[in-house]
Amino acid sequence: MKQLETYLSFIETELNQLDLPSSPKNLYDPIHYFMKIGGKRIRPILTLLAAEYFGETKENALPAAIAVELFHNFSLMHDDIMDVAPIRRGKATIHEKWNTNIAILSGDVLFVKAYQQLAKQSQEQLYDLINLFNKTAIEVCEGQQMDMDFEQQAAVSTEEYIEMIRLKTSVLLGCALQFGAIIAGASKHNQALIYQYGINLGIAFQIQDDLLDLYGEQEQVGKQIGGDIIANKKTLLCILADELADEPNKHRLTEMYAEKDHSTKILLARHIFENLGVYEHCHKQKEIYYLKAMEALETIDYSQNKSLLVSLSDYLFNREY
Amino acid sequence: MKQLETYLSFIETELNQLDLPSSPKNLYDPIHYFMKIGGKRIRPILTLLAAEYFGETKENALPAAIAVELFHNFSLMHDDIMDVAPIRRGKATIHEKWNTNIAILSGDVLFVKAYQQLAKQSQEQLYDLINLFNKTAIEVCEGQQMDMDFEQQAAVSTEEYIEMIRLKTSVLLGCALQFGAIIAGASKHNQALIYQYGINLGIAFQIQDDLLDLYGEQEQVGKQIGGDIIANKKTLLCILADELADEPNKHRLTEMYAEKDHSTKILLARHIFENLGVYEHCHKQKEIYYLKAMEALETIDYSQNKSLLVSLSDYLFNREY
Structure with missing residues (x-):
């Protein structure tokens, strides 16, 4: 979709300029590697679109957009360990390329990096942004746990399944959009x-x-x-x-x-x-x-x-x- | 130490009343279990003492104190996986009692719970508290990575070692104390x-x-x-x-x-x-x-x-x- 390409390259430019140290190498190399694997960047684009829709510039919503993308990648890093997934977007996963310990710890750091991005938004908005982000992060973990529990569970109902995907996938899309709305001062x-x-x-x-x-x-x-x-x-x-x-x-x-x-x-x-x-x-x-x-x-x-x-x-x- | 017992029981009471849901059971049972294993609660006590020292009540610093303790326990949960530690404070570690996936994910949730506690402090202080907390959390991860790297490293210098323990252990004590000072409005x-x-x-x-x-x-x-x-x-x-x-x-x-x-x-x-x-x-x-x-x-x-x-x-x- 042509219209979205501007947003995508805006996000990619910012992700390429992320202020990540180089040492300890075993902590930051995996993060650099994982963020370069790519992805559709749908979530941060949602934040930018929502901010613009409610009358704010995309520039002013950029840190929150990046926070969402970093969080998403953190959750993928840890999910890949739990799912014993060898490949992500055609490349070796971190626990495969390095090891599980490194995948846990570099995931943890990426999670904090998401909060650091969020804290770049204005102080007046920080309270609402952080509270929504905390709630969302916990729900994503709950969704992942439900998904793992389902593997051991004989029967799963449609309702349980929809609730699982709501938590594991959808709340982050909702959060990404609401971030844009909060930043734009929407009601x-x-x-x-x-x-x-x-x-x-x-x-x-x-x-x-x-x-x-x-x-x-x-x-x-x-x-x-x-x-x-x-x-x-x-x-x-x-x-x-x-x-x-x-x-x-x-x-x-x-x-x-x-x-x-x-x-x-x-x-x-x-x-x-x-x-x-x-x-x-x-x-x-x-x-x-x-x-x-x-x-x-x-x-x-x-x-x-x-x-x-x-x-x-x-x-x-x-x-x- | 007699004087500190008041502070300890103040912390324990709050930890016992933590608002944790019961479901998904495999996500929250490990957190309940781990928080009940105990510990000296030195870090949250530091926050309370620093707040009082600079003229604030301990009650007003309680959420930040709890945040520090939750973060500390999150980092122990993940460290125990990395160190393949079977025992913590005389009890089975979470990856031993449940499994590694559950220890990763319940650790992640506990980390967010720490941010949720911090967000209970007043909005004016949130910006400073979050920024210090983010910086500290990243340093603790860097310290853990250095500690793991040392195992593979032929020679470690005294300076490198002191830097590792500064990051892995000390910055959280510094953060705990500074939290109290920030909340009390110290210079x-x-x-x-x-x-x-x-x-x-x-x-x-x-x-x-x-x-x-x-x-x-x-x-x-x-x-x-x-x-x-x-x-x-x-x-x-x-x-x-x-x-x-x-x-x-x-x-x-x-x-x-x-x-x-x-x-x-x-x-x-x-x-x-x-x-x-x-x-x-x-x-x-x-x-x-x-x-x-x-x-x-x-x-x-x-x-x-x-x-x-x-x-x-x-x-x-x-x-x-």
Whole structure:
């Protein structure tokens, strides 16, 4: 999306100029490395867009935007350890390239660096920013814990799953947007609405991610089709299948989960899901949250042109299927 | 020390009333458990004493004091993972009792809880408190990284070692004291002096800890005599021995480090250290920093009675040898 490129390069320039020392090398090299791996920088862009939308310059919201991106990367560093993930965005993860201790500690430092960025915003806003940031950070950790707990849990309900992705993914989008609103001096009412926009957009986006695992095109998705199915990951597709299945289909699902051959497993999953209408149910859930997001955006009591925020929503969902 | 008991029970009462949710259980149970293991609560007491010293009530400094203690416990949680420590204060560490992932994540949450406590202080002080806290947190991580790096490093100089313990241990004592001074509205000059008192007290205290490993009485120290020697830990004793040794003693030190029998190893260490005057050199270093601490305290340009802070210094060094 052409319009967003200005924002992206604005963020990248700032990230490249981050004031990070070089020593101790084993603490700061991993941070430099991880921040250079890239990413879509959606979250800091949200902060800039929200600030501009409510009448502030993007320059004045830059530290808070960077804080959000640093926090996001901190949480990825620690999540990668917990998920024993060898690869992140095509590169070796920190615990793989260095070791787990270094991944823990450089993650911790990056977390503090996020607070340092936030503390660059004006003193009058700091109280609101810090309180929202603290609340969000705790919720993200709670979401990650729920996600880990689900692996050991026999049945996960749709409600539990949505709550998990709300915490693990969406609250940070809401926080990023509300940061912009706070910095621009938006009313509490409008702050709450833009936060709700972020929450619902995040949930819709995560559901779309689950859908794309099985129903996306490989080149669009950028990862192996059916990867979640192969790994028996409890995505919304499987959770809905479990909820919708009658006894014969429950039996088929159990067989599918136990299947060792990857291609057979994916074929079985597609077949059972089609019988149960899993795609349609999942797609409907996505639409519900997408519409909630748009509704929150439209309700905002502010006369500015919302086209850029709407474009962003479109951009996030341009991976059509 | 009788006078400090009031402060300790004030802290314990507040820690017992911490507003922690119960779910997700795997996230919050470890925090409840770890905070109940206890500890001397020296750091939060420092905040209260400094606040009172500069004319503020201890009640008004309580959130910042709790923040320091929560941060300290967060750093212990993550350090225990890195040090593969099975026991902390006589109890199983979190990664032992639960697992590493849970120890990482509940540590992260505890870190945010520290920021939440700090944000309870008045908005006017928040900017100074957060900036000092951020700087301190990063330094503590840098100290931990240096400590880990030392394990792989052939030679460590006294200067490097002192810098490591300054970062890993002392800056948090300085921060705890300066928090009290900030909250009481002390001048920048006096804030810097009480910070210096904390820094130097912390270094002296850590050197004493190194000394006690070999020259303390078991019941005073509460842990196995010579534990650091057995583990080949690079404490100031060994660093000074390496620096002071001539060729024959360097050879003896190499033999001592390689010795497998614990009693023989400790005997060898005592013998070599006595030849080199290691005890005296180490004790002298401790005295230098202790006197620097006292000098900073005396230079403070404030008329209040300093007896309680002096008593605290005495208390910290009452493990005479």
